[in-house]
Amino acid sequence: MHADLASVLAPEHRSAVPVFRDGYLDLLGDDDPTGGGPGQRLMVSRALPLIYERLWRPLGGRLLMGALGPDTAGERRIALEMLRISPGDAVLDVACGPGNFTQAFAGAAGDGPVVGLDASRTMLAQAARERPGDEIAWVRGSATELPFRDGSFDAVCCFAALYLIEEPLRAVAEIARVLAPGGRVALLSSVARGPLPAAAADFFVRPLTGVRIFGREDLTDALRAHGLVGVRLRITGLAQFVSGLRPPA
Ligand SMILES: C[S@@+](CC[C@H](N)C(=O)[O-])C[C@H]1O[C@@H](n2cnc3c(N)ncnc32)[C@H](O)[C@@H]1O
Numbered sequence: 001m002h003a004d005l006a007s008v009l010a011p012e013h014r015s016a017v018p019v020f021r022d023g024y025l026d027l028l029g030d031d032d033p034t035g036g037g038p039g040q041r042l043m044v045s046r047a048l049p050l051i052y053e054r055l056w057r058p059l060g061g062r063l064l065m066g067a068l069g070p071d072t073a074g075e076r077r078i079a080l081e082m083l084r085i086s087p088g089d090a091v092l093d094v095a096c097g098p099g100n101f102t103q104a105f106a107g108a109a110g111d112g113p114v115v116g117l118d119a120s121r122t123m124l125a126q127a128a129r130e131r132p133g134d135e136i137a138w139v140r141g142s143a144t145e146l147p148f149r150d151g152s153f154d155a156v157c158c159f160a161a162l163y164l165i166e167e168p169l170r171a172v173a174e175i176a177r178v179l180a181p182g183g184r185v186a187l188l189s190s191v192a193r194g195p196l197p198a199a200a201a202d203f204f205v206r207p208l209t210g211v212r213i214f215g216r217e218d219l220t221d222a223l224r225a226h227g228l229v230g231v232r233l234r235i236t237g238l239a240q241f242v243s244g245l246r247p248p249a
Helices: 003-008 038-043 048-065 072-083 102-109 121-130 168-178 198-209 218-225
Strands: 024-026 091-094 114-118 137-140 153-159 179-190 229-236 239-245
Touching: 003 114, 003 137, 024 121, 048 072, 048 121, 072 102, 072 153, 072 179, 072 239, 091 102, 091 168, 102 114, 102 153, 114 121, 121 137, 153 168, 168 179, 168 218, 179 218, 218 229, 218 239
Parallel strands: 024 137, 091 114, 091 153, 114 137, 153 179
Antiparallel strands: 179 239, 229 239
């Protein structure tokens, strides 16, 4: 097993015979927590991971952020600002896709353990193909049942995924659980804009696209409810960036 991974995995997941496939540790086997929405089906397809980073994500980001919003490099800068990763930090990228942000976190963390977790076999195989080596440990696991010890990470990112996850607030609870004292979190998701309340926008948009529309307090309130402080919200286009801190011990 990846030496760094052993330090953050919960004891019940430190199996004597870890199952490695295509460069990632598979902790889900036949389980698939991604649900049946149209967006989710694409994420586990064979084709999307091949064009995700260079085509799909930049276009999707532009649609979400609006014409004047940050591009991919800008999003990366925002993530790094919110996470304030120092050399030696343990970093988790939840729903990492093909690792398009995880790579930058590894650059900032130096020798610290960096884990990219996703539920999609094809996304993780692409991540491991594009970013082989020991710098990042790729894990197939569920965002709503993170396979890590309480308080094991100094920085946790979850970008462009909460709106696809079946139980997003359970994922937020898990992210807060694995955050160490002094640890930082960075979230990027959708937000309702315009005259319709979030619940009404969600009612119309989700059945068509599989994308959940959050209200502007949903994620900030959830982080505060889990004990995080310094919670900040930044809205651009139809996207919200949310950051927060677990108070130092
Ligand atoms: C749009 S991609 C985001 C990738 C990357 N974070 C980014 O910002 O570009 C969403 C990812 O969420 C993953 N995902 C969805 N539901 C999940 C779950 N319950 N547990 C873990 N990953 C999940 C999908 O497999 C997909 O790779």
